Each structure stands twice: as structure tokens, then as C-alpha cells.
Amino acid sequence: MAKRYAKDKQKQKEIARQRIRELFDQAKKMFSTDPKLSDRYVRLAKKLSMKYKVRIPQELRRRMCKHCLAYLVPDKTSQTRTKEGKVVIHCLRCxxxxxxxYLRERKARRKAQYDSNTT
Ligand SMILES: [Zn+2]
Structure with a gap:
């Protein structure tokens, strides 16, 4: 059991990453009918990322408030502005x-797209 731990951990991380994407997918789907459920999915995703020490992809991090963990929808629960080369996301909940x-973000998004195409 102890010897297999490292290998299992890698696999667990992979599953956690997958789960995080699925949770954000669900949050998106549920938002129109039950926004509170969307927030719960975001919290679950955050918990998973902390438990398995995996990063939440950049493009998904823009969809959650790092302060109150609300699911963010532009013009509904968040306001997005660009200012001096930065994207400023304002959570309307908290x-x-x-x-x-901005630049790093665009690069990250391109990379995320590449990753999702290859994995
Ligand atoms: Zn917030």
C-alpha cells in the first residue's frame, strides 16, 4: 500500500483535475436555474484543488471569486474591465x-487550450 502511494497520487491528481473541469461545467449549466448550486460546485472544485494540490486552470479561475468562492458570470455576478493591461474582475457578491x-492571461489561455486538445 505504502509503495503504491506515489503512483496513486499522480492518478488521483489527474482525476481531481478532471473533476474540477466537470464541476465548472456543472456550475455553468446550473447557473440559470440554481445559482446557489453553482457556488457549491465552485467550492467543491476549490476543495479538490487544495486536497490534491492541483491548480485550477487559469480560464476557470476567472469564473470564480477567490474571496467568497462564488461562481462568476460576466455581467451577472461579476464585472470585467480591462485597465492598464490588466483584467480587473469585480465580484458583485462580496x-x-x-x-x-492581461498578457500572461492570454498566454495561459492559449496554453490551456493546447493542453485540453492534447490530453
Ligand atoms: Zn466574491
Whole structure:
């Protein structure tokens, strides 16, 4: 059991990443009918990422508030502005602000797209 641990951990991380994407998918689907459920999916995704120490992909991180973990929908629960080369996301639930460097973000998104095409 102990010897297999490292290998299992890798596999668990892979499953966790998959689960996180699925949870955000569900959050998106549920938002129109039950926004509270969307928030719950985001919280679950965050828990998974912490438990298995996997990163939430950049493009999905823009869809959640890092302060109150609400699921963010542009113009509904968040306002997105670009300012001085940065994307500023304003959470309308808690009033929290997140700043994402624009260039790095675009690069990350391209990479995420590449990753999802290859895996
Ligand atoms: Zn918030």
C-alpha cells in the first residue's frame, strides 16, 4: 500500500483535475436555474484543488471569486474591465476584486487550450 502511494497520487491528481473541469461545467449549466448550486460546485472544485494540490486552470479561475468562492458570470455576478493591461474582475457578491495580468492571461489561455486538445 505504502509503495503504491506515489503512483496513486499522480492518478488521483489527474482525476481531481478532471473533476474540477466537470464541476465548472456543472456550475455553468446550473447557473440559470440554481445559482446557489453553482457556488457549491465552485467550492467543491476549490476543495479538490487544495486536497490534491492541483491548480485550477487559469480560464476557470476567472469564473470564480477567490474571496467568497462564488461562481462568476460576466455581467451577472461579476464585472470585467480591462485597465492598464490588466483584467480587473469585480465580484458583485462580496465586492472583492481580482486582477489578472492581461498578457500572461492570454498566454495561459492559449496554453490551456493546447493542453485540453492534447490530453
Ligand atoms: Zn466574491
Amino acid at each position: 465586492g472583492g476584486i481580482m486582477r489578472v495580468p
